[in-house]
Amino acid sequence: xxxxxxxxxxxxxxxxxxxxxxxxxxxxxxxxxxxxxxxxxxxxxxxxxxxxxxxxxxxxxxxxxxxxxxxxxxxxxxxxxxxxxxxxxxxxxxxxxxxxxxxxxxxxxxxxxxxxxxxxxxxxxxxxxxxxxxxxxxxxxxxxxxxxxxxxxxxxxxxxxxxxxxxxxxxxxxxxxxxxxxxxxxxxxxxxxxxxxxxxxxxxxxxxxxxxxxxxxxx
Amino acid sequence: xxxxxxxxxxxxxxxxxxxxxxxxxxxxxxxxxxxxxxxxxxxxxxxxxxxxxxxxxxxxxxxxxxxxxxxxxxxxxxxxxxxxxxxxxxxxxxxxxxxxxxxxxxxxxxxxxxxxxxxxxxxxxxxxxxxxxxxxxxxxxxxxxxxxxxxxxxxxxxxxxxxxxxxxxxxxxxxxxxxxxxxxxxxxxxxxxxxxxxxxxxxxxxxxxxxxxxxxx
Numbered sequence: 001x002x003x004x005x006x007x008x009x010x011x012x013x014x015x016x017x018x019x020x021x022x023x024x025x026x027x028x029x030x031x032x033x034x035x036x037x038x039x040x041x042x043x044x045x046x047x048x049x050x051x052x053x054x055x056x057x058x059x060x061x062x063x064x065x066x067x068x069x070x071x072x073x074x075x076x077x078x079x080x081x082x083x084x085x086x087x088x089x090x091x092x093x094x095x096x097x098x099x100x101x102x103x104x105x106x107x108x109x110x111x112x113x114x115x116x117x118x119x120x121x122x123x124x125x126x127x128x129x130x131x132x133x134x135x136x137x138x139x140x141x142x143x144x145x146x147x148x149x150x151x152x153x154x155x156x157x158x159x160x161x162x163x164x165x166x167x168x169x170x171x172x173x174x175x176x177x178x179x180x181x182x183x184x185x186x187x188x189x190x191x192x193x194x195x196x197x198x199x200x201x202x203x204x205x206x207x208x209x210x211x212x213x214x215x216x217x218x219x
Numbered sequence: 220x221x222x223x224x225x226x227x228x229x230x231x232x233x234x235x236x237x238x239x240x241x242x243x244x245x246x247x248x249x250x251x252x253x254x255x256x257x258x259x260x261x262x263x264x265x266x267x268x269x270x271x272x273x274x275x276x277x278x279x280x281x282x283x284x285x286x287x288x289x290x291x292x293x294x295x296x297x298x299x300x301x302x303x304x305x306x307x308x309x310x311x312x313x314x315x316x317x318x319x320x321x322x323x324x325x326x327x328x329x330x331x332x333x334x335x336x337x338x339x340x341x342x343x344x345x346x347x348x349x350x351x352x353x354x355x356x357x358x359x360x361x362x363x364x365x366x367x368x369x370x371x372x373x374x375x376x377x378x379x380x381x382x383x384x385x386x387x388x389x390x391x392x393x394x395x396x397x398x399x400x401x402x403x404x405x406x407x408x409x410x411x412x413x414x415x416x417x418x419x420x421x422x423x424x425x426x427x428x429x430x431x432x433x434x435x436x
Contacts, residue, residue: 078344
């Protein structure tokens, strides 16, 4: 199956109202070029699942500024004042999730689990409305799984089968998101032939990746 | 003593650094806590963990767009650094593999409750990794100035801001005092060389016990 597509072919996988997981931490390890394309195509009413909303002029931060989001499920919005502004004006629904719980919820979504029991957030507003359980004398919150229609990943290298290699802190949420969406698209800096990556160096197996867009190093 | 020349924040960082042991895996929060790394006693080497996915934060030698710290700022790495994903990063944090975390605070109370992630109606940045750190790290050390900018106490009987964690704090270090959080409540362990018990009492709302072995720092 041919997985490599051009940026021009990408919009067929967008739809208004879709849920989308985007890899990256403060824009690092984020598919910046694909996000630019989504801004250009004005895809709207998105539910974004991402670690943070970056800064106003970078990556997913631009989706906020361009008012393309209906909801954001993130752990941090402090570096993008526009997110807070839209949240207070009730234009954007923001669900703040502790970072480790966000990672676990995405993992659960991709791993066939019904959720995860975590002590994170016990005794805080995070536990409101959630099932709590006492296991062996310790209290836990049930955090439910997260999945999305589309996951947008960023990798340093890919082969044509979709096997991915990330670089330094660019890895972050990408490996978990590769398992947790119906359509997984990776923006990659470099594409190599199948067989050129050492099997031991592959961080995300290619079977999880549906499409690859080669963008170089970006700007 | 060299400490006389230190400013308030450096004094706090300097005192906290003495809590870290050789070989510890440590997570330092943004701001004042980051300074702790500058004051490690001789012979103490720690590895610093960054929530976004690595162990071995080091000085920035050259800016690499793929290498940032948990604040999204350019970072460096030491020889022997290890990179991983957010899942592993928080397994380390939540699973008790981080020996100590140093965090700032808006409020701490006598039950070891911590509030440091939001001020309703004013500042809602999100909790990021803080809620995981406070439940998972083996030792939670709060480094902060003793009182707020307007002089109001930050060490309270009960936090009134939304909590980051319930009964999670092990130690509080300010420019005036060192407290430990125990089953019996807060214990004043040390006061700084240029303060006295009365000053600490006046600037602290919380109830506390004065240690029989009260020391100066």
